[in-house]
Structure formats: structure tokens, C-alpha cells
Amino acid sequence: MLINLSDVFSDQHKAVEETVRLEMDEIRIRSGAYPIVSKEPVHVSVEHIRGKELLIKAQTKLAVAIPCDRCLEEVIREFDLQFTKHVDVGLSDAELTEELDESNFIDGYHLDVDKLLFHEILAGWPVKVLCREDCRGLCRVCGCNLNTGSCDCEDPGFDPRMSVVRDLFKNFKEV
Numbered sequence: 114m115l116i117n118l119s120d121v122f123s124d125q126h127k128a129v130e131e132t133v134r135l136e137m138d139e140i141r142i143r144s145g146a147y148p149i150v151s152k153e154p155v156h157v158s159v160e161h162i163r164g165k166e167l168l169i170k171a172q173t174k175l176a177v178a179i180p181c182d183r184c185l186e187e188v189i190r191e192f193d194l195q196f197t198k199h200v201d202v203g204l205s206d207a208e209l210t211e212e213l214d215e216s217n218f219i220d221g222y223h224l225d226v227d228k229l230l231f232h233e234i235l236a237g238w239p240v241k242v243l244c245r246e247d248c249r250g251l252c253r254v255c256g257c258n259l260n261t262g263s264c265d266c267e268d269p270g271f272d273p274r275m276s277v278v279r280d281l282f283k284n285f286k287e288v
Contacts, residue, residue, distance in 0.1 A: 126160075132155065135152045149176070167199075169200065172196075180242070182242050184244060192237060
């Protein structure tokens with residue numbers, strides 16, 4: 114969704130305050146595409162500070178379905194986004210100072226709300242997702258979900274080629 118910022122950049126510097134619908138249906142990153150299962154409207158306010166500096170505030174809630182890292186069951190991860198960006202659209206990313214944020218979500222006189230939220234979701238993306246703390250994962254032989262029950266597979270044990278590495282850890286274990 115694009116928000117027109119021409120009123121903010123005009124001589125009167127009128128603040129823009131809008132509630133818009135999030136158009137993204139999934140979060141697409143390098144590791145895959147994750148569906149957004151619920152989302153609330155996005156409340157955005159933009160005000161002029163000085164020159165070409167803007168203060169952008171946004172607030173929304175959404176939930177994304179992410180597979181568990183051990184058993185691949187879907188886990189619903191909620192994102193409660195409430196943030197403020199201080200940008201200067203007159204500067205390139207190389208010229209930014211510490212107190213300014215990137216402005217790659219502003220193109221000309223338009224603010225791309227989806228791109229703005231994508232960067233915030235990406236910054237808050239979990240490193241590891243588990244369906245529960247004691248998730249047992251999948252069987253290494255048959256792929257059965259060990260949280261729902263056990264399988265009749267034999268444990269293949271350790272790979273004999275790794276015995277040298279295992280011995281190194283045994284010999285140099287701290288007491």
C-alpha cells in the first residue's frame with residue numbers, strides 16, 4: 114500500500130495520518146515463504162521535522178505461520194509492531210548519520226507501507242522457532258514426528274568416520 118506524502122513535503126507541511134490495509138499475504142525471505150495468517154490494519158503517521166527530514170510512526174499486529182525447526186509443525190508467531198523512523202529523504206544511504214534511519218521504503222512522494230513493515234518484521238524474525246521447549250523432532254531414519262509417538266526404527270548410532278573428532282572432544286573435555 115502506498116501513502117502519498119505530497120502534503121508533508123508541501124510548504125504547509127501537513128502531517129499525514131492514515132490507517133491502511135496491509136497488502137502482503139506472505140513473508141518471502143531467503144529461507145522460504147511464510148504465510149501471514151492474521152493481520153490488523155496499519156496505523157501510519159508522518160510529520161515533517163525540517164528540510165527533508167520526516168518522522169514516521171507505524172503500529173500494527175500480525176501473525177505468521179513458521180515451521181518448527183525440529184519437527185516442522187506450524188508455529189504461529191505473532192509480531193506486535195510499534196516503531197518510529199527518523200528519515201531524511203534528501204540523503205543517500207551512504208550519507209546517513211547515526212540518528213537517521215534508512216529511507217529505502219520512500220520512493221519520490223510515496224511511502225511503501227509493505228516495504229516499511231517487511232524490514233521491521235525481518236529485524237524481529239526469530240533465530241530459532243520451536244513448537245515447544247522439549248520438542249523431540251523427527252526420527253533420523255523414517256522421519257516420524259517423535260512428539261506424537263515413537264517409531265520402531267533402530268538407532269543407527271554414531272558415524273564411525275567421526276570417531277576421531279569424538280575422541281578429541283573426550284580427551285580435551287573441561288572438568
